Amino acid sequence: MTPHPAAFAIPGDIATLTGGYIYERRLLEGLRDHGREVAHVVLGASFPDPTPADMADAAAQLTALAPDRPLILDGLVFGSIETGVLARVQAPVVAMIHHPLAWEEGLTPARRDHLFRTERANLALAAHVLVPSGHTARMLATEYGVDPGRITIARPGTDRPAAQVQTAPAVPPLILSVGIQHPRKGHDILLRALAQLRAADWQAVIVGSRYDPDHAAALERLQADLGLADRVRLAGRVAADELAQLYAQAAIFALATRYEGYGIVFDEAMAHGLPIVSCDTGAVPETIAPGAGLLVPVGDPVALAAALDRLLADPALRGGMAAASARAGAALPGWDQTARIAGAVLDAVASGRAP
DSSP states (O other): OOOEEEEEESSSSSSOSHHHHHHHHHHHHHHHHOOOOOEEEEEOTTSOOOOOOHHHHHHHHHHHHOSSSSSEEEHHHTTTTTTHHHHHHOOOEEEOOSSSSGGGTTTTTHHHHHHHHHHHHHHHOOSEEESSSSHHHHHHHHHSSSGGGGEEEOOOOOOOOTTOOOOOOOOSEEEEEEHHHHHHHHOOHHHHHHHTTTTTTTTEEEEOSSSHHHHHHHHHHHHHHHTTTTTEEEEEEEOHHHHHHHHHHHHOOOOOOOOOOHHHHHHHHHHTTTEEESSTTHHHHHHHHSEEEEOOOEEEEEHHHHHHHHHOOOOOHHHHHHHHHHHHHHHHOHHHHHHHHHHHHHHHHHHHHOO
């Protein structure tokens, strides 16, 4: 049976290196690899704060789609597009919600309320909803009133580490963090935690593009103020081969995130067999496998420092957690499975059946 044609609307540059964009790019590629015709609808990069021009362009492109071609609509657009515009879209809409927009870091109360109301109203118009985690599914059901029967979890896939990467662990032990330079990722908390560990033997690299320029500049100032320039490298965006080398050299993966709807980097860390230190928030506790990580409260550099120090000081504990992480990483699904789950949803929606 030939897969039903579909469309996938994504704002801005699909090559952007964030978890959400990586997920959607790999999903688009996977759906096409399965022989499905999927039109990539490129929308304006200003979402979720669309300019009038980008809103008008989105309205024109989305309402022009054929009513028999199901549309996956990226969450940055879905949660912020005017409800009246979405109501005019004839194609059955499958919302792709990584995490609700109202849960982003740094919003004013008025902005948070607006996004919550818009996303809740728009969810009522969706034929179905794709999410990356059980956490996001439960949130949409309890906070946004979405029928659980209209939600499907399509967990992100994981690439296996390249076999040719044969790099010895770094000396002193390398603490690796991967996440865009955005307030939600908590790199400021990680820096403050590392500043408390001056007596320990370690080095650290924080990888991630300067997604929020103001926050990136603030991180550089904080790094200097804390006297960490000689021990912590703010690497910014790095090439894939350099990131693979860093994962191979690392002893600990740390991300002081304030919230995650999933967290692809945790799967990457487990695929590389790294013990993880992160925060008890969002989908993090159910993404990191039992025994593979230590979780601390959000925004607590003292607790984060204690967890890191515990791993640095106890090689046996670190080794046991690394083994648990590697076992979990070896069992993670690939992107092919993610595409198959999403493809089944598209076919069901196109035929009027419940996925």
